[in-house]
Amino acid sequence: MPLLSLHQLRQGFAHMFFPVLCEGCRRPLIDGEQVLCLSCCLEVPETSYHSRHDNDTEQRFSGRFPFVRATSWAWFTPDSLLQHLVHALKYHNRPEIGTWLGTRLGEQLMAAGWAHDTHMVIPVPLHPSRQATRGYNQSSIIAASLAAAMQLPTGNNHLHRIRKTDSQTQKTRTERAENMAGAFEVRDTAGIAGRHILLIDDVLTTGATLEACALALLAVPGVKISIATIGIAVS
Ligand SMILES: [Zn+2]
Structure with a gap:
């Protein structure tokens, strides 16, 4: 021994x-x-969507903006184990849960061949005041370990949340999109021009936040977008 x-x-x-x-x-x-x-x-209901085009994650963005591919790791249902994990990550100071989730998804995306044409991983940013309260941005934590598993760089300084938005939970899809419009700004555009960016968020609901991020990034010449989220919400 x-x-x-x-x-x-x-x-x-x-x-x-x-x-x-x-x-x-x-x-x-x-x-x-x-x-x-x-x-x-083994209880977490994984989607196995990463190699399937026109999956439910892609369908939520279909017709809203151009993207290369989109996927989610697992179904996010009320009172589920995944909801508990995301809640602990966001509200109970458990960043290691985000690291673990990001690694799971990153390893699967690597195995599905997503890394070969992707240039960098960018998380959906939080407004600086919310990040200060929480101590970290949960999507940045997920993105960091996901990018490490895919051997890709992260870009944390290109996309910024410039406007604090109201809570989205009581809003319709149109109201959510209006609430999010203009909430994000791209800085250092030269650093992302012509790049294929993998945009990361924790849970996909209507996709209004990711859409606003994608539209801001797509305004930079030559940018292509793919999307990966940990959960895809279903009621
Ligand atoms: Zn257990």
């Missing part, structure tokens, strides 16, 4: 007294598991 390093010993003791629990079933995670245990992982 190999000798344990001091770090491994410390980790072992920490796990003994403060075991890391599965976010799904609250059982202690074993070696190699993060966030969810293997059996809870």
Whole structure:
């Protein structure tokens, strides 16, 4: 048996007294598991959409703006395990959940061949004041690990949220689009001209936010857009 390093010993003791629990079933995670245990992982309803054109994610954007491809990792339903994970990521200071989710999706997109013609990954930005309250932008956390899994660079300084928008939850699709229009601005346009950008968000609902981001980016000459989200909301 190999000798344990001091770090491994410390980790072992920490796990003994403060075991890391599965976010799904609250059982202690074993070696190699993060966030969810293997059996809870298998419960997440993944879409397997990444190689399927005209999938439900693509249909939500169809006819609204040109894109190369679009996909989502899993179905996002009320009171689901995925809703719990995204809620913890956004409101309970759990950035490691975003890192884990981004890695899952990034590995799948890599396997589906998305990296070969994509130049950079850009997250949907939060307004600076909201980011200051939350401490981080959940989409940036997802985008960072997703980009690492796809061996692509991230571009965090090209797309900016310049206007704080009202909550979208009580709005119709048209009201959401109006609410979002002009909320984003592209800076350093030379850095993205002619690039194929993979735009990342946590959960796709009507797509008004992603549409506003895409329209801002598409105003730069030669830009092409693809989209990937962790969840696709269904009621
Ligand atoms: Zn579990």
